[in-house]
Amino acid sequence: MQIISRVAALGAGQLEPAAGRSPSDHRVAPGPDSSPAAPIQLSSVPRARRGRPPKMSSHEVLERIRRLADSREGLFRVHRRNSGLYARARRSFGSWSAAVEAAGLDYIQALNGARQRSLRTRRRRTRLPDPSHISQ
Numbered sequence: 001m002q003i004i005s006r007v008a009a010l011g012a013g014q015l016e017p018a019a020g021r022s023p024s025d026h027r028v029a030p031g032p033d034s035s036p037a038a039p040i041q042l043s044s045v046p047r048a049r050r051g052r053p054p055k056m057s058s059h060e061v062l063e064r065i066r067r068l069a070d071s072r073e074g075l076f077r078v079h080r081r082n083s084g085l086y087a088r089a090r091r092s093f094g095s096w097s098a099a100v101e102a103a104g105l106d107y108i109q110a111l112n113g114a115r116q117r118s119l120r121t122r123r124r125r126t127r128l129p130d131p132s133h134i135s136q
Helices: 002-011 058-070 083-093 096-102 107-126
Strands: none
Touching: 058 083, 058 096, 083 096, 096 107
């Protein structure tokens, strides 16, 4: 408790420097009023964002989603084909569906289109061969 009161007094400029030391040895940075003993106001110091800066802005993510939606493959299996875009969209918008909707696209319609293409592909792959081509 005694340490806390001494630190508070030091911040308020109420402590005298120790013998042989100058007031600047307390290492209290000057505040906005330019007095040497005024403490720094933490709310006035701009804070840097934590972590690595994003490689893509939110605007760029939305543009890439729009371009993908117009492409032949569409938005089907984006998490496998464009995992970086998928991850960035989820970080920026909370979910992939929210990112697609923020891009101005109808997520339900995109999902249904992807399902239809998937079913067509699955049907093509599982068709039985024509019996006339089988040699007996």
